[in-house]
Amino acid sequence: MLYGLPALFALFVWWFSTGAIMILNGLPRQSFPWSMGGASIVLVGALVVLRDSAADASATGAYTAFTAALLAWAWIEMGFYLGFVTGPRRHACPPGCHGWRHFRHAIAANLYHEIAILVLLALAVGLTWGAPNQTGLWTLLVLHWMHLSARLNVFLGVSNLNADFLPEHLAHMRSFFRHRPMNLLFPISVSVSTIVALLLAQRAAGDPADALHVTGYSLVATLMVLAILEHWFLVLPLRAALAWTGLWQWSLGERAEKAIAAARGVEALPARAPIGGGS
Numbered sequence: 001m002l003y004g005l006p007a008l009f010a011l012f013v014w015w016f017s018t019g020a021i022m023i024l025n026g027l028p029r030q031s032f033p034w035s036m037g038g039a040s041i042v043l044v045g046a047l048v049v050l051r052d053s054a055a056d057a058s059a060t061g062a063y064t065a066f067t068a069a070l071l072a073w074a075w076i077e078m079g080f081y082l083g084f085v086t087g088p089r090r091h092a093c094p095p096g097c098h099g100w101r102h103f104r105h106a107i108a109a110n111l112y113h114e115i116a117i118l119v120l121l122a123l124a125v126g127l128t129w130g131a132p133n134q135t136g137l138w139t140l141l142v143l144h145w146m147h148l149s150a151r152l153n154v155f156l157g158v159s160n161l162n163a164d165f166l167p168e169h170l171a172h173m174r175s176f177f178r179h180r181p182m183n184l185l186f187p188i189s190v191s192v193s194t195i196v197a198l199l200l201a202q203r204a205a206g207d208p209a210d211a212l213h214v215t216g217y218s219l220v221a222t223l224m225v226l227a228i229l230e231h232w233f234l235v236l237p238l239r240a241a242l243a244w245t246g247l248w249q250w251s252l253g254e255r256a257e258k259a260i261a262a263a264r265g266v267e268a269l270p271a272r273a274p275i276g277g278g279s
Contacts, residue, residue: 153186193224197221
């Protein structure tokens with residue numbers, strides 16, 4: 001269980017935290033300020049724990065830092081999906097919008113969210129600078145890299161967009177999704193991520209006597225592998241993508257049924273223009 005326990009822990013926390021955010025996102029909109037307020041309190045606590053655990057060079061310290069980083073990231077995700085931290089552009093692109101103009105619109109729609117991520121990373125660097133336990137920082141870096149990669153791939157085009165999972169207050173974001181079998185960035189991003197995952201696993205196996213490195217790098221490597229799997233389910237056949245979605249059916253409720261029905265409705269269609277008229 002030297003490597004298995006950290007992998008199982010990372011898998012469970014990733015799965016459960018994702019489902020919890022989906023549940024909060026499915027509540028009535030009048031609950032959103034309360035959810036965001038609670039998440040902000042958790043964020044402050046997570047940053048304090050991230051700072052304190054950075055000095056703990058034990059397996060426990062690695063678990064603590066990893067969990068704190070995921071809780072801090074949860075604020076980023078909730079800020080976006082609840083509509084509080086998105087961008088200055090709140091409407092879809094008009095039909096025919098394409099090229100760099102379309103890309104600038106996409107940046108404007110997500111600008112505050114991306115800035116918030118950079119601020120969080122800067123805080124994490126400052127809070128853990130020079131400390132022996134860098135698990136929390138590595139966790140946030142992996143989350144940011146895979147978030148950015150997934151967002152660019154969805155913008156450039158993939159076959160499984162999952163656009164129906166977006167709440168109505170983010171419906172304009174669908175105009176920045178493009179439906180196509182694959183794009184040129186996808187194999188590059190997956191290949192680079194796979195190499196990083198292998199390097200992290202190699203570091204985890206480098207010194208079995210070093211509890212911090214074994215646990216910390218195992219946690220982060222598992223998170224990277226999960227993110228790579230999420231990427232593959234953007235382009236795999238629809239049946240596999242629906243099975244992946246089923247992991248969170250307990251948290252999606254009726255939204256899962258609607259999204260699955262919508263996805264099955266387009267299963268036989270060829271690649272089409274971006275949802276909402278963008279390109």
